[in-house]
Amino acid sequence: MPIKKFFFFGILLYLFGCKSDVQPKPKAYLRLTYERPNYKIIKTASNFSFQHNLSAKLKISKNKSLQLMYPDMKATLYMNYNSVRENIDSLLNDAYQLPFKHISKAESIPEKIFINDEKKVYGTLFSVVGDAASQFQFFLTDSVNHFLVGSVYFYARPNYDSLFPAIKFLEKDLFHLIETFEWK
Numbered sequence: 001m002p003i004k005k006f007f008f009f010g011i012l013l014y015l016f017g018c019k020s021d022v023q024p025k026p027k028a029y030l031r032l033t034y035e036r037p038n039y040k041i042i043k044t045a046s047n048f049s050f051q052h053n054l055s056a057k058l059k060i061s062k063n064k065s066l067q068l069m070y071p072d073m074k075a076t077l078y079m080n081y082n083s084v085r086e087n088i089d090s091l092l093n094d095a096y097q098l099p100f101k102h103i104s105k106a107e108s109i110p111e112k113i114f115i116n117d118e119k120k121v122y123g124t125l126f127s128v129v130g131d132a133a134s135q136f137q138f139f140l141t142d143s144v145n146h147f148l149v150g151s152v153y154f155y156a157r158p159n160y161d162s163l164f165p166a167i168k169f170l171e172k173d174l175f176h177l178i179e180t181f182e183w184k
Contacts, residue, residue: 034072034169039176043184047081047146051180053173073166077136077174079150084141091147095124095139098151102132105158114140119182123148125174131158135167136174146183 039051042058044066052058056068056077068077082091099109107130114123123140136152152170154163 033165037169037173037176039180041180047184048148049182049184050177052177056173070166070170073170074155075152075166075170076155077150077152077170079148082147082149084143084145084147088141088143088147091141091149092139095137095147095149098149099126099128099134099137102128102130102134105132106130114178116179116181121178121181121183123178125178127171129160131160133158135160135163136170138174138178140178140181142183 035055037053037055040054041049041051043049044060052068053070055072056070059067059069061067064081066079066081068079070076084091103109106128110127110129112125112127114121114125116122120142121140122143123138125136125138128135128137134151134153136150138150140146140148140150152174154166156163160167
């Protein structure tokens with residue numbers, strides 16, 4: 001008799017004891033690592049020069065715009081040059097408004113100001129934190145003759161967490177570009 005009870009109890013325990021819902025595994029993200037950057041100076045036909053990462057491919061358009069394409073990251077840095085002709089206020093206003101077009105997706109938009117009195121290069125780098133289309137916006141000027149505006153776009157769904165290693169890599173590249181930037 002105790003064997004029948006033990007057997008019956010075992011069957012009940014088996015049927016009702018461990019019940020787990022089947023759940024799909026969450027999507028995994030690749031671990032992104034990048035090689036140490038090597039830089040080369042670029043002297044453009046425009047009015048400036050800078051050092052850029054050799055892993056980026058440079059494309060120069062006829063209308064004084066440049067593209068630094070990072071194929072491994074599916075990202076592009078777009079830069080447009082403008083001459084200052086008594087329109088510095090308008091250019092600065094546009095440059096400050098550009099990052100705030102991403103405010104609906106941004107958690108914050110911290111800015112870093114760059115001042116190089118020796119080379120007469122002044123500017124601001126905006127870092128858009130969050131799932132925005134563009135992670136970086138910046139401008140550089142000498143306040144008298146030259147104005148350059150730039151932005152970085154990734155050609156992937158803007159998932160800040162998964163793009164974070166690429167964002168940090170590009171941030172270092174942008175710092176280097178800005179720090180080596182010179183007007184002709």
